[in-house]
Amino acid sequence: MNSRERILTALRFQQPDRVPYFEQGVASMVASAILGRPARTGGGAFRREGIEAAMKGADAYREYEEAFFEDWCELIYTLDFDVVSLPWAGGGVPSRKLDDNTYLFGDLEGAWSAVRFNPESDALHTIDSSLRHERGLLEIENEVRAMARRHAERKKPTPASFGLLERIMARFGKERAIAAGPCLVIPMEPVWLEAMMVRPDLVERYTSMQADLACDEIDALAAMGVDMIWGGGDFCTNKGPVYSPAQFRRFMLEPLKRMTARCHQHGIPYIFRTDGVIWPVAQELFVESGVDGYGEIDKQAGMDLDEIRRRLPHLILWGNVDCGRTLTTGSPAEVIVETRACIDAVAAGGGYILGSSNVIHAGVPPDNFLAMIDACRNHGRR
Numbered sequence: 001m002n003s004r005e006r007i008l009t010a011l012r013f014q015q016p017d018r019v020p021y022f023e024q025g026v027a028s029m030v031a032s033a034i035l036g037r038p039a040r041t042g043g044g045a046f047r048r049e050g051i052e053a054a055m056k057g058a059d060a061y062r063e064y065e066e067a068f069f070e071d072w073c074e075l076i077y078t079l080d081f082d083v084v085s086l087p088w089a090g091g092g093v094p095s096r097k098l099d100d101n102t103y104l105f106g107d108l109e110g111a112w113s114a115v116r117f118n119p120e121s122d123a124l125h126t127i128d129s130s131l132r133h134e135r136g137l138l139e140i141e142n143e144v145r146a147m148a149r150r151h152a153e154r155k156k157p158t159p160a161s162f163g164l165l166e167r168i169m170a171r172f173g174k175e176r177a178i179a180a181g182p183c184l185v186i187p188m189e190p191v192w193l194e195a196m197m198v199r200p201d202l203v204e205r206y207t208s209m210q211a212d213l214a215c216d217e218i219d220a221l222a223a224m225g226v227d228m229i230w231g232g233g234d235f236c237t238n239k240g241p242v243y244s245p246a247q248f249r250r251f252m253l254e255p256l257k258r259m260t261a262r263c264h265q266h267g268i269p270y271i272f273r274t275d276g277v278i279w280p281v282a283q284e285l286f287v288e289s290g291v292d293g294y295g296e297i298d299k300q301a302g303m304d305l306d307e308i309r310r311r312l313p314h315l316i317l318w319g320n321v322d323c324g325r326t327l328t329t330g331s332p333a334e335v336i337v338e339t340r341a342c343i344d345a346v347a348a349g350g351g352y353i354l355g356s357s358n359v360i361h362a363g364v365p366p367d368n369f370l371a372m373i374d375a376c377r378n379h380g381r382r
Contacts, residue, residue: 001016001017002175002176003020003080003081003082003083003175003176003177004082004173004174004175004176004177004227006018006020006082007020007082007083007176007177007227007228007353008177008227009350010316010350010351010352010353011227011228011269011316011350011351012350013316013349013350013351014349014350015348015349015350015382016350016382017381017382018376018377018380018381018382019343019347019352019353019354019376019379019380019381020082020083020177020353020354021080021081021082021353021354021355021373021376021377021380022081022082022083022179022318022353022354022355023081023355023356023359023360024085024087024179024230024295024355024358024359025041025042025043025087025088025358025359025360025361026041026042026075026087026359026360026369027041027042027043027046027122027359027360027361027362027364028040028041028042028043028045028046028362029043029045029122029362030360030361030362030364030366030369031071031075033366034075034078034079034366034369034370035071035074035075035078039071039074039075040064040067040068040071040072041068041071041072041075041087042087042088042089042359042360043122043361043362044117044118044121044122044123044124044125044362045117045119045122045124045362046068046087046089047088047089047090047091047124048091048101048117048124049064050064050089050090050091051090051091051092051093051094051103051115053090054090054091054092054093054094055093055094055097061090064089064090065089065163065164068087068089069164069167072086072087073171073172076172076176079373081176082176082177082353083176083177083178083179083227083228083353084168084172084176084177084178084179085178085179085180085230086164086165086168086180091103091115091124092105093105094115095107095112098114101116101117101118101119102114102115102116102117102127103115103116106130110130110142111130111139111142111143112129112130113126113128113129113130113131114126114127114128114129115127121362121363122361122362122363129189131187131189131191131192132189132190132191136189136190136191136194137191137194137195137198137199139191140191140192140195140199140202140206141199141202143206144202144205144206144209147206147209148205148209150213151209151212151213154213154216156216156219156220157216157217157220158220159220159223159224161220162180162220162221162224165178165180165224166224169224169225169226173225177227177228178225178226178227178228179226179227179228179229179230179271180221180226180229180230181214181217181218181221181226181228181229181230181231181270182210182213182214182217182218182229182231182259183214183231183232183233184207184210184211184214184231184232184233184252184255184256184259185210185232185233185234185235186203186206186207186233186235186243186251186252188234188235188242193242193243196243196247196251200250200251203251204250204251207251207252207255208254208255210255211254211255211256211258211259214231214259214262215258215259215262218259218262218263218266219262219266222263222266222268226268227268228268228269228270228271228293229259229263229268229269229270229271230271230273230295231259231270231271231272231273232271232272232273232274232295232296233273233274234273234274234275234276235274235276236274236275236276236277236278236298236301237275237276237277237301238276238277238298238300238301238302239276239277240276240277240279240280241276241277241278241280241281244280245280245281245283245284248281248284248285249284252284252285253284253288253289256272256285256289256290256291257288257289257290260289260290260291260292261290263292264290269292269293269316270290270291270292270293271291271292271293271294271295271316271318272285272286272289272291272293272294272295273294273295273296274296275296275298275301275357275358276298276301277298277301277302277303278294278303282311282312286312286315287312291315292314292315292316293315293316293317293318294308294312294315294316294317294318295317295318295319295355296318296319296357296358297317297318297319297320297357298357298358299320299321299322299324299325299326299357300322300324300325300357303320305317305320305342305345305346306345306346308346309345309346315351316351316352316353317346317351317352317353318352318353318354318355319353319354319355319356319357319358320342320355320357321335321338321339321342321354321355321356321357321372322338322356322357323356323357323358323359323360323361323364324357324358326338326368327356327360327364327368327369327372328361328363328364328365328368330368331368332367332368332370332371333371335368335371335372335375336371336372336374336375339354339371339372339375339376339379340375340379342354343375343376343379343380347380348382354372354376354380356372
């Protein structure tokens with residue numbers, strides 16, 4: 001089997017020749033160690049470099065894209081990933097740079113966010129925004145209003161709308177499975193949780209319009225030949241979902257059902273990705289919605305593959321080798337033990353793709369990453 005055949009077999013809950021493998025992101029410093037040269041593939045420094053390039057103009061950003069595209073492709077060939085997706089790149093064009101590591105997006109008189117890069121952790125994250133101040137609810141109103149204009153004026157996307165994905169398809173589409181697609185998410189900001197209570201109409205419009213735009217995107221991606229829609233969106237912590245099952249049912253369930261139904265019209269699965277504990281909303285999220293799979297399965301949050309397979313036997317599963325602990329602080333031998341345990345738990349009969357519980361971040365020693373892949377290659381054969 002080639003990689004694409006292996007994935008399609010597993011997605012049909014049939015036994016492939018070996019357990020397929022996939023990572024949705026690999027930090028640049030880990031990729032550099034494996035390739036033996038500086039490489040741009042992922043992580044905070046990689047995204048910060050994209051912001052810096054965007055500030056210099058379109059030509060500089062195209063050079064950034066070209067460099068990471070070739071580096072990412074080389075890493076895929078070197079590690080023989082069975083699934084290919086585009087890495088999380090760039091971060092937009094800031095309005096100005098506040099200091100060496102901090103960028104302002106937007107206008108302090110209106111909607112804005114401040115994003116900071118931490119060199120020690122290789123993290124790029126929002127440290128403040130207008131949503132976190134007294135204007136927060138007004139900013140949600142403005143965002144939904146602007147989204148409504150885009151929704152009303154939208155045109156069907158074409159392959160050219162997806163930029164580098166079209167090139168990924170051309171390079172890998174016949175030999176490896178391709179994952180791409182839209183998310184459905186309510187931002188995990190306190191003001192959005194407040195809006196669920198005081199302005200539920202805004203949140204309902206927001207998720208409904210997301211679903212409309214997502215269905216347009218799914219149509220285009222299916223026409224391009226994408227093999228799975230890689231969607232979802234974080235809404236859980238290690239203690240559970242940030243909103244109740246009743247709120248999930250009100251704001252998320254119907255939009256998600258429309259998206260999964262559109263995927264099924266095209267004969268492709270929808271994989272929902274989220275960190276954290278999902279059990280309080282498992283019925284709504286993974287049974288009633290029509291979702292086909294579950295990714296970013298959070299080992300550190302206690303999401304156990306045996307229990308998931310027992311309670312939700314219909315789900316395609318991806319991941320669960322702990323990138324928060326074992327891959328980061330364990331030994332290669334411990335990584336091998338955990339990788340084998342994942343395979344033994346759920347790989348028999350297909351329906352499983354091995355991978356980390358999220359991404360290979362900068363804290364993962366390259367030897368541990370390679371140990372996981374080797375264990376999959378050696379132990380995952382049938």
